Amino acid sequence: MKLVAVTACPTGIAHTYMAAEQLERVAKKMGFSIKVETQGAMGIENELQEDDIKEASAVILAVGIPVQKAERFEGKKIFEFSVQEAIKNAEGILKKVKEEIGG
Amino acid sequence: MAVEFTFEFPLPLGLHARPASFIQEKCQNFAGEIIWENLRNGRKADAKSVLSLVTSDTQHRDTCRLIVAGNGEKEFAAELRQFLLQELPLREEAALKEVPAAGAIVPRIVLDEKEVYLTGQPASSGVARGKVFVLKSGPDWESLLAGERKEKEKRSRALSAEAEKAAFFKAISELQAEIKQALTEKSGVEKNILQAHLSIASDRAFISRVEELIQKEKCAATVAVAKAAEEFGQLLGGARSQYLRERMADVGDVALRLLEKLGWEKVSELKAELKEPAVVVAEDLFPSDFLSFKPEHILGLVLEKAGQTSHTLIMARGRGIPAVTGVAEASRLIRPGEEVIVDGNRGVVVVSPGEAIRRYYEAEMEAERLLAEGRRKKAQLPGMTADGRKVEIAANIGHPEELKKAWQDGAEAVGVFRTELLIYGKQALPTEEEQYRLYRRVAEEAESRPIILRTFDIGGDKPIPSVSLPHEPNPFLGYRGVRIYQEHYELFRSQVRAILRAAVHGPLKIMFPMVALVEEVRWLREQVRKFCEELKAEGVPFNSEVEVGIMLEIPSVALLADKFAAEVDFFSVGSNDLIQYFFAADRGNPRVKYLNQPLNPALLRLLKQAIDLAHQKGKWVGLCGEIAGEARLTPVFVGLGFDELSMSSGFIPEVKAVLSGLRTDECEQLVAEAMEAATAEESARLLEQFYQARFSEEVTAPELIDLEADCRNKAEVIQRVAVMLQLSGRVSNRALFEQALWKREDDVATEIGFGLAIPHCQSPEVRTPSIALLRLKQPVDWQSKEGGLVDLVVALSFPSGEKVRQKLQLLPKLSRKLIHEEFRDTLRQAKSREEVVALIKSATST
Numbered sequence: 035m036k037l038v039a040v041t042a043c044p045t046g047i048a049h050t051y052m053a054a055e056q057l058e059r060v061a062k063k064m065g066f067s068i069k070v071e072t073q074g075a076m077g078i079e080n081e082l083q084e085d086d087i088k089e090a091s092a093v094i095l096a097v098g099i100p101v102q103k104a105e106r107f108e109g110k111k112i113f114e115f116s117v118q119e120a121i122k123n124a125e126g127i128l129k130k131v132k133e134e135i136g137g
Numbered sequence: 138m139a140v141e142f143t144f145e146f147p148l149p150l151g152l153h154a155r156p157a158s159f160i161q162e163k164c165q166n167f168a169g170e171i172i173w174e175n176l177r178n179g180r181k182a183d184a185k186s187v188l189s190l191v192t193s194d195t196q197h198r199d200t201c202r203l204i205v206a207g208n209g210e211k212e213f214a215a216e217l218r219q220f221l222l223q224e225l226p227l228r229e230e231a232a233l234k235e236v237p238a239a240g241a242i243v244p245r246i247v248l249d250e251k252e253v254y255l256t257g258q259p260a261s262s263g264v265a266r267g268k269v270f271v272l273k274s275g276p277d278w279e280s281l282l283a284g285e286r287k288e289k290e291k292r293s294r295a296l297s298a299e300a301e302k303a304a305f306f307k308a309i310s311e312l313q314a315e316i317k318q319a320l321t322e323k324s325g326v327e328k329n330i331l332q333a334h335l336s337i338a339s340d341r342a343f344i345s346r347v348e349e350l351i352q353k354e355k356c357a358a359t360v361a362v363a364k365a366a367e368e369f370g371q372l373l374g375g376a377r378s379q380y381l382r383e384r385m386a387d388v389g390d391v392a393l394r395l396l397e398k399l400g401w402e403k404v405s406e407l408k409a410e411l412k413e414p415a416v417v418v419a420e421d422l423f424p425s426d427f428l429s430f431k432p433e434h435i436l437g438l439v440l441e442k443a444g445q446t447s448h449t450l451i452m453a454r455g456r457g458i459p460a461v462t463g464v465a466e467a468s469r470l471i472r473p474g475e476e477v478i479v480d481g482n483r484g485v486v487v488v489s490p491g492e493a494i495r496r497y498y499e500a501e502m503e504a505e506r507l508l509a510e511g512r513r514k515k516a517q518l519p520g521m522t523a524d525g526r527k528v529e530i531a532a533n534i535g536h537p538e539e540l541k542k543a544w545q546d547g548a549e550a551v552g553v554f555r556t557e558l559l560i561y562g563k564q565a566l567p568t569e570e571e572q573y574r575l576y577r578r579v580a581e582e583a584e585s586r587p588i589i590l591r592t593f594d595i596g597g598d599k600p601i602p603s604v605s606l607p608h609e610p611n612p613f614l615g616y617r618g619v620r621i622y623q624e625h626y627e628l629f630r631s632q633v634r635a636i637l638r639a640a641v642h643g644p645l646k647i648m649f650p651m652v653a654l655v656e657e658v659r660w661l662r663e664q665v666r667k668f669c670e671e672l673k674a675e676g677v678p679f680n681s682e683v684e685v686g687i688m689l690e691i692p693s694v695a696l697l698a699d700k701f702a703a704e705v706d707f708f709s710v711g712s713n714d715l716i717q718y719f720f721a722a723d724r725g726n727p728r729v730k731y732l733n734q735p736l737n738p739a740l741l742r743l744l745k746q747a748i749d750l751a752h753q754k755g756k757w758v759g760l761c762g763e764i765a766g767e768a769r770l771t772p773v774f775v776g777l778g779f780d781e782l783s784m785s786s787g788f789i790p791e792v793k794a795v796l797s798g799l800r801t802d803e804c805e806q807l808v809a810e811a812m813e814a815a816t817a818e819e820s821a822r823l824l825e826q827f828y829q830a831r832f833s834e835e836v837t838a839p840e841l842i843d844l845e846a847d848c849r850n851k852a853e854v855i856q857r858v859a860v861m862l863q864l865s866g867r868v869s870n871r872a873l874f875e876q877a878l879w880k881r882e883d884d885v886a887t888e889i890g891f892g893l894a895i896p897h898c899q900s901p902e903v904r905t906p907s908i909a910l911l912r913l914k915q916p917v918d919w920q921s922k923e924g925g926l927v928d929l930v931v932a933l934s935f936p937s938g939e940k941v942r943q944k945l946q947l948l949p950k951l952s953r954k955l956i957h958e959e960f961r962d963t964l965r966q967a968k969s970r971e972e973v974v975a976l977i978k979s980a981t982s983t
Contacts, residue, residue, distance in 0.1 A: 052953065052955060098885065122890040
């Protein structure tokens with residue numbers, strides 16, 4: 035199963051990247067493929083391309099602020115969580131996503 | 138028949154005056170009687186009297202019975218019950234969110250612990266703790282009563298209770314009418330105070346207590362009022378709420394006005410004596426009062442009205458006495474003998490601090506001690522670059538009282554003593570003799586350090602009552618400085634003569650302000666020669682060798698500096714005026730503030746040319762404007778060739794520290810490049826590069842690591858981070874920095890699980906990107922939604938603005954690493970601070 039995600043928090047200097055790392059780490063452990071875009075103080079990094087989004091079964095937003103370029107995800111199945119949740123319970127998030135999309 | 142109900146009192150702080158006034162307000166709507174009975178202590182109160190309600194001593198969770206009797210009692214009892222259990226707690230909560238005075242920063246722990254505190258403006262840095270000594274406090278009932286007893290014996294007449302009561306009721310109805318009248322005329326804060334006064338002047342418990350004292354204890358009306366006021370004051374005082382203290386003061390005010398109406402002659406307030414170390418609380422403190430106390434007896438100052446530039450506060454700063462000013466009603470609200478903490482860094486006064494606050498402030502005081510030690514070390518550095526070029530570091534002063542602090546801060550001279558500050562607001566000008574004595578004292582206290590006295594710089598913008606000057610549309614470009622000396626010759630003559638005479642006792646120098654033309658200097662020197670001859674003829678001792686210099690604040694002097702150099706011994710650049718004349722922009726006008734550009738290449742070229750011309754003629758050039766104290770600009774001033782930098786003495790240690798790390802040739806290179814820039818922004822960028830190339834600081838260091846932090850709560854952790862960063866010179870103002878960290882915590886607590894918290898902020902207080910790490914001896918609650926405990930803290934601090942973008946890149950790396958258990962384990966197990974530094978560096982390296 036392929037997933038894409040965006041992480042973003044108000045200051046954009048810590049949580050954004052921690053959440054990204056956690057999602058990547060846990061996804062790998064659970065056998066998913068995931069690409070995580072970070073929207074932090076450094077701007078947008080590891081930006082999701084049209085193809086990435088097209089191929090993904092779902093979009094995970096782990097954010098504490100409005101997502102930039104949200105229009106890219108129109109028509110996709112979107113799961114939104116807080117950044118804290120993504121750091122503390124990435125496994126729970128991924129399990130839930132898996133159940134809901136029946137992957 | 139009466140209706141009654143019981144309920145448990147819901148407010149955590151008990152039934153104090155504020156909720157009591159809410160209850161009274163509610164009960165006023167009911168025509169009948171309402172009795173409040175506290176079943177814990179059996180006390181009964183009238184629910185229509187604030188004072189009576191307070192005397193019921195109702196605490197949190199006391200069971201109380203309310204008895205409501207009168208028309209519609211059943212409906213009102215139900216309504217009241219609903220009010221007490223639901224509306225009252227909400228109103229109390231809203232009232233507790235008080236807004237601090239502008240400029241004050243209330244530490245989080247003071248808010249969390251629900252301490253009583255007052256706020257004002259920080260006026261002298263540092264922290265003090267001690268018992269309060271109130272100078273000129275409110276009425277001292279005890280001595281008033283003693284006076285009255287004597288009076289009574291003298292009169293030795295039998296009192297008629299009826300006559301006394303009648304007098305009292307006449308006085309109180311007059312007072313009520315007066316207050317009601319005033320209420321229609323006032324608004325805002327004054328109206329609120331009047332409202333409070335009226336509620337006390339109409340308070341049933343107060344009135345009936347006075348009546349009772351007259352009737353049963355045969356008191357005179359005056360004594361009864363004073364006694365009742367004292368009793369209620371006692372009840373309200375010592376309270377742990379500012380609101381309650383205000384009501385206590387109101388009771389005092391109302392009683393005093395009643396006493397005046399009853400024909401009591403106002404008892405003059407006693408001049409108190411300070412016999413042991415204490416925190417002095419006063420409305421204002423005259424310098425003479427301040428000086429009448431033993432220095433070691435003043436631990437701290439809490440003032441209501443003293444201006445930041447008042448001599449009392451200048452002296453307090455000079456002696457390192459923490460002070461807060463602008464504390465509204467401090468002398469009414471704080472009681473003598475209470476313990477307070479004066480936080481002169483934040484503008485906060487904590488009254489009767491609890492254990493947690495004491496601990497917090499112990500740590501603050503320790504930090505202050507270490508900071509002072511660090512400052513002392515820097516202050517002792519010589520004013521010299523790394524390659525041995527001497528740059529004299531001097532202080533700007535406005536009053537002789539500032540000398541002591543200047544020397545402590547490491548001043549090697551006084552670059553400018555602004556003598557006009559001595560005569561502002563004075564009706565009469567000082568005589569030559571008075572000035573001589575003052576300058577002589579300065580010369581003697583200088584202990585052979587040079588002191589430059591700038592002669593009176595008076596003009597239309599700063600009028601002096603004793604010197605009549607025309608009102609001008611543009612005073613900065615008008616009749617001021619030396620331009621008025623021909624007309625006001627005696628003012629000029631007496632000052633210069635006084636300086637020449639005082640210079641016998643120490644190395645004083647004369648500097649003239651607002652010189653634009655060579656002719657002006659020639660005239661001035663001619664007069665100085667004349668004064669010397671006069672003194673010689675009079676047989677008065679004087680120093681004929683006194684050096685004479687001029688301010689370089691008008692561009693014409695800069696361009697013709699070689700010609701001026703032939704006439705003077707030195708120059709001192711007044712950057713504030715020079716910049717405003719050079720860019721034709723009023724420095725007080727916010728619309729043209731952007732033109733205040735110390736780094737503009739045009740200004741740099743002007744200064745470089747002036748300094749070079751002066752140096753060619755063997756004359757030295759100093760800088761005494763505000764920018765001299767900006768340590769960040771020191772490389773530019775060294776590169777321009779300044780021989781002396783004079784500033785507010787507080788900046789001296791930092792400027793000396795920066796100076797000692799600079800090399801002259803590198804600074805000259807920097808200035809040469811900046812003079813070729815087109816804009817101030819470009820030269821600022823060159824300065825930035827200069828710093829990055831030479832002082833690229835590491836993001837962490839052993840002094841930012843604490844492997845055994847003894848913090849009991851989150852507030853202490855945040856404080857510890859702030860203290861470590863300030864002690865290492867990475868944060869300029871730790872109070873503001875703490876606030877920035879808390880702001881982030883308020884969005885969402887930064888506890889991320891795994892016992893780890895990552896407090897962080899981007900703040901202008903941070904000088905260089907910094908990472909601090911704390912291992913806590915005992916885990917603390919991070920006050921997050923999930924309530925997780927934290928034992929490992931990694932604090933990330935960044936300066937604001939674009940310039941740190943590059944350094945920001947290391948954060949994603951570190952943040953990602955922290956997600957991995959292995960990395961956290963190595964941090965938790967590291968044996969030394971150096972090991973942790975190495976771990977963080979490897980985690981952030983590219």
